[in-house]
Amino acid sequence: MGTVIGSSIVVDGEVRGEEDLIVQGTVKGKIVLKEHLTVEKTGVIEADIETATVTISGKVTGNIVANDKVEIRSDGRMIGDIKSPRILIADGAAFKGSVDMEV
Amino acid sequence: MPDPVTIVGEKTRISGNIEGDEDLRVKGRVDGKIRLTKTLYVEEGGIVQADLEVRVAVVSGVMVGNIQASDLVHIMQSGRMVGDISAPRVILVDGAAFRGRVEMGEADGRADARPRPATAARPAAAPTRPIVAAPARPAAVPARPAAASATPPPPQPPRILDKKKLVKKG
Numbered sequence: 001m002g003t004v005i006g007s008s009i010v011v012d013g014e015v016r017g018e019e020d021l022i023v024q025g026t027v028k029g030k031i032v033l034k035e036h037l038t039v040e041k042t043g044v045i046e047a048d049i050e051t052a053t054v055t056i057s058g059k060v061t062g063n064i065v066a067n068d069k070v071e072i073r074s075d076g077r078m079i080g081d082i083k084s085p086r087i088l089i090a091d092g093a094a095f096k097g098s099v100d101m102e103v
Numbered sequence: 104m105p106d107p108v109t110i111v112g113e114k115t116r117i118s119g120n121i122e123g124d125e126d127l128r129v130k131g132r133v134d135g136k137i138r139l140t141k142t143l144y145v146e147e148g149g150i151v152q153a154d155l156e157v158r159v160a161v162v163s164g165v166m167v168g169n170i171q172a173s174d175l176v177h178i179m180q181s182g183r184m185v186g187d188i189s190a191p192r193v194i195l196v197d198g199a200a201f202r203g204r205v206e207m208g209e210a211d212g213r214a215d216a217r218p219r220p221a222t223a224a225r226p227a228a229a230p231t232r233p234i235v236a237a238p239a240r241p242a243a244v245p246a247r248p249a250a251a252s253a254t255p256p257p258p259q260p261p262r263i264l265d266k267k268k269l270v271k272k273g
Contacts, residue, residue: 001110001112002224003110003131004114007107008123009125010120010122010123011117011119011120011121012121012122013120013135014118014119015116015117016115016116016117016118017112017114018114019112019113019114025109029119099159
């Protein structure tokens with residue numbers, strides 16, 4: 001089932017995992033994952049992120065390094081730099097930062 | 104809105120502080136500090152090395168640190184806990200491993216779990232001592248076990264024992 005950070009939860013520190021992580025609450029610090037990160041609508045991340053893939057429907061402040069894919073959905077708001085081979089930014093999404101697709 | 108559930112999965116490790124108003128289930132590992140207004144479940148296989156401020160803590164995995172619970176701390180059979188507990192209700196199940204102090208505030212007579220293991224341990228330990236002591240002093244052997252066994256049980260069994268010993272001696 002992976003890891004779920006619920007909507008009333010605040011994590012201040014480092015989250016490391018080799019399984020999916022769903023964030024509905026708040027994570028401050030650092031996230032290092034080998035699988036998929038989902039930032040849901042209520043989710044707030046103030047952290048640098050290393051992951052395989054990430055889907056953002058909430059709010060992310062920090063830099064993302066993804067070795068597969070970053071997707072910012074229409075509800076998503078992201079401030080920070082993204083480094084990933086595949087980046088999707090949906091219509092309605094807010095993004096401020098630089099993009100590095102290693103091209 | 105669905106019930107808020109937070110799970111730290113088996114392959115996830117969090118170091119730092121976790122705060123919240125919902126249940127937290129730890130199947131993986133958390134190092135740091137946890138403050139919840141609801142229940143922390145340290146699941147079987149889960150490791151929590153943290154100081155806790157929670158309402159309820161249910162420990163089925165490994166818990167290292169101090170727990171301050173406003174309601175209940177429950178150490179399950181598979182639970183292993185090292186640290187101090189401060190809670191009005193503490194349940195320590197048979198098979199659970201625990202080392203640390205327990206502070207339940209004012210005793211209210213509900214602590215059924217504590218006296219029973221204590222009284223059970225004493226009779227188990229008591230018979231071993233005379234047996235160990237007896238061979239050390241051969242001269243005193245006939246007198247001491249007879250006197251010791253004569254006091255607690257009813258009158259008949261000691262007489263039988265005395266007769267057997269006399270027969271053996273003769």
